Amino acid sequence: MSVQTNKSSSPAFYALMICLIIMAMGPIMLMLATSFKTNVDVNDVNVGSFFFTPTLRNYEAVLCNVLWYSPSSVDYCDPTFGRALGNSIFIALVSTAITLIIGCMAAYALVRFRFMGRGPISMTTLLMRMVPPAVLLVPVFGIWTFQYGLDGTYTGIILVYVAMNLPFVIWILQSFIVQVPIQLEEAAKMDGANPFQVFFMVVLPIIKPGLAAAAIFTFRIAWNEFLLGNALSGRGTRTVPVTIVNSITEYDIDWGVIMATGMLLAIPPVIFTFVASKQIITGMTAGAVKG
Amino acid sequence: MTTASKLNRLTPYFFLAPAVLLLIVALLYPIGYMIYASFLDWRPSQYISEAEFVGFRNYINLWNDEAFRESFGVTLKFAAVVVTLEMALGVGLALLLDRNLRGMAALRTIFILPMMIAPIVVGLMWRYMYHPTVGIFNRTLKNWGLEPIPWLSDGTWSFIAVVIADVWQWTPFIFILSLAALQSLPQSALEAAELDGASGWQKIWHIKLPLMMPVLIVALLLRLIDAFKVLEVVLVMTNGGPGLSTEILSLRIFRTAQEFQELGVAAAMSNYLLILLMLLTTIMFVYNKAVENRAARLRAAAQET
CATH class of the missing domain: 1.10.3720.10 (MetI-like)
Incomplete structure (x- = not known):
């Protein structure tokens, strides 16, 4: 592309880039993490945002009527x-x-x-x-x-x-x-x-x-x-x-x-x-x- | 005239017909219908023919309605604040990071994500993060021993919260456009400036920014028009509240039609919004034409010499 005269690839720019990536991805990652949390874990402020025992039950509750098995965690299936x-x-x-x-x-x-x-x-x-x-x-x-x-x-x-x-x-x-x-x-x-x-x-x-x-x-x-x-x-x-x-x-x-x-x-x-x-x-x- | 050449003349109309038909049926006609509806006192339970014609009453009532004026003000303030922040951050970051860094492609890809995700979902994510007790912001504040912030329950804070969410979602747009503009700058101009011993700041102020200007203005106007369309993020996060602190115009139109069932009033509001956007679009149009004309003149001049 272009001839770059300033080859300054100082760590500061990479630090900034990583910061930006974390800022852009952070909310999405948080959503992803929460989607694997039980309600108890969501409301417990002592449970970390990213460190917890993941569960699939939220997805099972949402997708209960299109799954090939009937999930045991769901009592009532909302279609x-x-x-x-x-x-x-x-x-x-x-x-x-x-x-x-x-x-x-x-x-x-x-x-x-x-x-x-x-x-x-x-x-x-x-x-x-x-x-x-x-x-x-x-x-x-x-x-x-x-x-x-x-x-x-x-x-x-x-x-x-x-x-x-x-x-x-x-x-x-x-x-x-x-x-x-x-x-x-x-x-x-x-x-x-x-x-x-x-x-x-x-x-x-x-x-x-x-x-x-x-x-x-x-x-x-x-x-x-x-x-x-x-x-x-x-x-x-x-x-x-x-x-x-x-x-x-x-x-x-x-x-x-x-x-x-x-x-x-x-x-x-x-x-x-x-x-x-x-x-x-x-x-x-x-x-x-x-x- | 032969049949073949007649057919040839009709060809473009064959290509255009479906699009034109669709736009008339589903876009132009509705807009005309809306203008008509804005002069009516109309409820969703009535046929439009049964609605009473009230002339300009909806417009006048709205003009005198303090809540509507406040909502109009909130809309203008929101658009002005988010667009200013996004331009400053987006252009600034692009100038800073335009230097063949490894991983730039990855950053650009990840930066598109916030724009691609549904506004409804963006609203949800931020509402969760702003949650008074389980949200990540207040939890962090608490861990540091600081006072929690009433993110969505205080007028000023909720406005700030909505602005932050929009800036998160749309700064990447300005960043990507600015970066593309920077990378298509004529290299000769920058090299000449370097030979003359221009400093980094001088290059930015006197060469890069002026040359980027056409792109920046278009980006600014596109963002400005889109800022008036924002609805879902705010609906999910605050539903306009508390009070009217985040009740932007599109949300008010939605609520007037949906909750208060006043279709005529909602149509009049839509018209106010449309007039505002028409003005902005006209400015963009005129500006674009001027830039194109200047480019054409420059090309012509270059060919003559």
Whole structure:
């Protein structure tokens, strides 16, 4: 990369780095540790934060209805979470897939074609990026319930999540499509490919890293979202964030169980981070850093 | 005109149609609907057609409502404080650590984690750490023989607590963007400065920061817009309390709609928030255009010589 003139790798910088790593990981580690604690250990101030006898009973309580065995530590099995986990996975995966397909087609049209209405469409898409979910709460509730009849259905939630994520996906994929060498597309056209063949066989394979980044960001929003999921989901379609908030009462919190639930919700994004950190960083910087 | 060229002209519309349709049905129409709803006295049990039209009453009532004004103030204060802290820390750390250290890739990966985890979960983790007796902060204070801090039960402290959680979650964003900006700086400028005997601070003030500025402004505006969207972390940690000390606007919209069932009022609040964000986005837009134009002019000038 660059010629570094100051090779000062003094221990102070490494100490700072380790400090930062501990600060970033600390709360997550604490959650992980607590999820393996019994309630007695959580409330006993003499039991250390990280040194205790670990137990799996919190996870067993949360996952009791999807486990292959019936855990002996659970007297009464509450199926809420297991069902919510299934809902979350389904909703997040389907809305990510739809957003990506629709989004990359739109991004391609905006980058590679000059046509009437291109300016306004591109402008509106950009503006939509800043709309907070809270602003959509009232209208989405009203329209979905009274006009579309989609409240409490998977379709309803997926529709909102796709719409919420589209502007961002279009925006981020544009910066990847611009970099595709146009000669490749022209060569394919010379060989007789129609625009759709050019798009699916030439452009898409090249922008795979961009698609990966966009997929991760979309999945993350759909997987983590609470507010609109809460307003739109019925008893059978509740997602994990909604069940978590519902199980928090003002005073009495079962910390062990709720931390286990939190860990399960955090696992997919954490895996993505470690598998694809490069794509995530590229995606994050694609819009802001041009250079 | 042949059919083939007609088809060619229609191609972009085929590519765009699904996205445009979806955005209209599920984003533009709802926003229009919200603007209409803000002029109504509307409860969730009613059809919107049954709701009474009240003109600007919701807006005027909100403007005169002290609780709403306080919540607006809390929102502005929250956004200003977190964005300032995150910019200072993020840029500072990036300048400090931009020196080919081993393990930098690992640090960047770990720094993404707080941003990827659900805001609900971030709120939970911090609520646990701030717990008056079993939380790690008060336990540590107690072990050192110090007074416990009323993290979430005192107005000032709970605001600080929420700010800390947000700074923890989003400083990495600024850090990663700044680092990327630093690493794409033209090396020639830095080498020239070194030949002229510039000190480390001089290089930072006169070369690095000015050259990073376009990225920093975009990062700042993106963070600012996102700071107005924060909801779940605060909902889980404090639910706006105690009192109104952490009741940011998006949370108030949620509670007005959910708990008080006043959809028209909530819509009017949403509109106030939207206007504020529109202003910020317009600034970002205009700024981006200006930067692009300047870059284009510079390129043109470079080509002429």
